[in-house]
Amino acid sequence: MTDEKIKVLLCEDDENLGMLLREYLQTKGYDADLQPDGEAGYKAFTKKKYDLCVFDVMMPKKDGFALAADVRAINTEVPIIFLTAKSMKEDILQGFKLGADDYLSKPFSMEELLYRIESILRRVKGKRVKDLVAYQLGGFTFDAQKQLLTFDGVSKKLTTKESELLNLLAANANNILERNFALKTIWVDDNYFNARSMDVYITKLRKLLKEDANVGIINIHGKGYKLITPQVKEE
Amino acid sequence: MTDEKIKVLLCEDDENLGMLLREYLQTKGYDADLQPDGEAGYKAFTKKKYDLCVFDVMMPKKDGFALAADVRAINTEVPIIFLTAKSMKEDILQGFKLGADDYLSKPFSMEELLYRIESILRRVKGKRVKDLVAYQLGGFTFDAQKQLLTFDGVSKKLTTKESELLNLLAANANNILERNFALKTIWVDDNYFNARSMDVYITKLRKLLKEDANVGIINIHGKGYKLITPQVKEE
DNA sequence: CAATCCGCTTAAATAAAGTTAAGTTAAATA
DNA sequence: TATTTAACTTAACTTTATTTAAGCGGATTG
Numbered sequence: 001m002t003d004e005k006i007k008v009l010l011c012e013d014d015e016n017l018g019m020l021l022r023e024y025l026q027t028k029g030y031d032a033d034l035q036p037d038g039e040a041g042y043k044a045f046t047k048k049k050y051d052l053c054v055f056d057v058m059m060p061k062k063d064g065f066a067l068a069a070d071v072r073a074i075n076t077e078v079p080i081i082f083l084t085a086k087s088m089k090e091d092i093l094q095g096f097k098l099g100a101d102d103y104l105s106k107p108f109s110m111e112e113l114l115y116r117i118e119s120i121l122r123r124v125k126g127k128r129v130k131d132l133v134a135y136q137l138g139g140f141t142f143d144a145q146k147q148l149l150t151f152d153g154v155s156k157k158l159t160t161k162e163s164e165l166l167n168l169l170a171a172n173a174n175n176i177l178e179r180n181f182a183l184k185t186i187w188v189d190d191n192y193f194n195a196r197s198m199d200v201y202i203t204k205l206r207k208l209l210k211e212d213a214n215v216g217i218i219n220i221h222g223k224g225y226k227l228i229t230p231q232v233k234e235e
Numbered sequence: 236m237t238d239e240k241i242k243v244l245l246c247e248d249d250e251n252l253g254m255l256l257r258e259y260l261q262t263k264g265y266d267a268d269l270q271p272d273g274e275a276g277y278k279a280f281t282k283k284k285y286d287l288c289v290f291d292v293m294m295p296k297k298d299g300f301a302l303a304a305d306v307r308a309i310n311t312e313v314p315i316i317f318l319t320a321k322s323m324k325e326d327i328l329q330g331f332k333l334g335a336d337d338y339l340s341k342p343f344s345m346e347e348l349l350y351r352i353e354s355i356l357r358r359v360k361g362k363r364v365k366d367l368v369a370y371q372l373g374g375f376t377f378d379a380q381k382q383l384l385t386f387d388g389v390s391k392k393l394t395t396k397e398s399e400l401l402n403l404l405a406a407n408a409n410n411i412l413e414r415n416f417a418l419k420t421i422w423v424d425d426n427y428f429n430a431r432s433m434d435v436y437i438t439k440l441r442k443l444l445k446e447d448a449n450v451g452i453i454n455i456h457g458k459g460y461k462l463i464t465p466q467v468k469e470e
Numbered sequence: 471c472a473a474t475c476c477g478c479t480t481a482a483a484t485a486a487a488g489t490t491a492a493g494t495t496a497a498a499t500a
Numbered sequence: 501t502a503t504t505t506a507a508c509t510t511a512a513c514t515t516t517a518t519t520t521a522a523g524c525g526g527a528t529t530g
Binding site for chain 2: 157
């Protein structure tokens, strides 16, 4: 019954981004450590057995590629994901693409990072990471995997964005889901237009959910949203 | 029971790239040799019976096409894959006339190369590369080797493209198969027309799969496709 | 209670994906 | 070698998904 958490080493010099990613991975059940530069990252790697690394390419003291080389010298197996700047030349990118298990060019959504981490863990370790996700929301059943919302035996196929948003809401059911968090998770950037886009999807979800009066999305002014749903007895 | 390794001749002048590829192919069970230029490549080819060649197009002393021509002079059968720099329309055509079986334009991922190698070996030489290639997809059985999709005792022979696409989808069952990855691995080039072509094949596969309501292909807007199939309990 | 900010909704615009059918090409066969 | 067939691509068009725009209404703050 020892459900060991997967240990992730995150090296990112942008503190905001780093903290955000670390927090997100933690909420997703990972044991994520954050280091602000390559040297600190290397030190951390020597002290703990990580299952996966996420390295920013551009970092002070030691860049992500050099760090990866040092890490490879003591461990040839651990998967490495690089976070690269968007304006990287193809030939340089080629190197990363081949030496890395995967790479993500900025800006990316947190969901995307998670997706890549999970697919690598699946490939490399053969672990089944995502257990089937089906939420019970009052009279609704929401299958995030299949993007299907079912009520009274009738299933409706949700679009990708609808499903991603409902998934986040459901994961925080009866708790506040912060606007900015949702935006960064799903839309990458929390700018004005994406915020408007999210508004539109909140409206859509409300329409979908109004068949059951006990389920709904309420707004917490200036903070975010809360998916209200009857508490399901857990375990 | 002599499970002879498949011999691959790799010619690539970029040492980093070459070593990476050689190592990767070796870990995947191939007997891969690396040569740094066309002349050395030719010399190596005369000394050992290779099952497949991977030639970089731009190499010192003798480029990949010249090397291929020389190789063809003594062996008209051995499959050749070219690694090309981006945007080489005419060169590519020339290469194909010389009997290239496939080509990959940089940058590519090692996965992509591996996939090409395997599908060429499957197609051209009829070798059994991967052992388990029979997927259970709900009520369907899909044998990628034989390109057979069976439902309720009735088998249907799929075309090459149908089978390749379903194979990729099945390998990533219940997870996202990225559009670009599929395009690059199956269609080589991820241009507009090939994307339309892939659409057509998605439609075909959906028709084929609709006999079982629990199986289907859903689109992840802007990212790719996901083959939905009942989870099979793993041990 | 005004001014402002934030959120809601509907509609229009754009972009991505889906469908069907008509071309092409190349392999099979007659 | 001509004819037919199958596989695949290209084209034209339809539908769906997502974003942008615009106006309205409620909430918060001074």
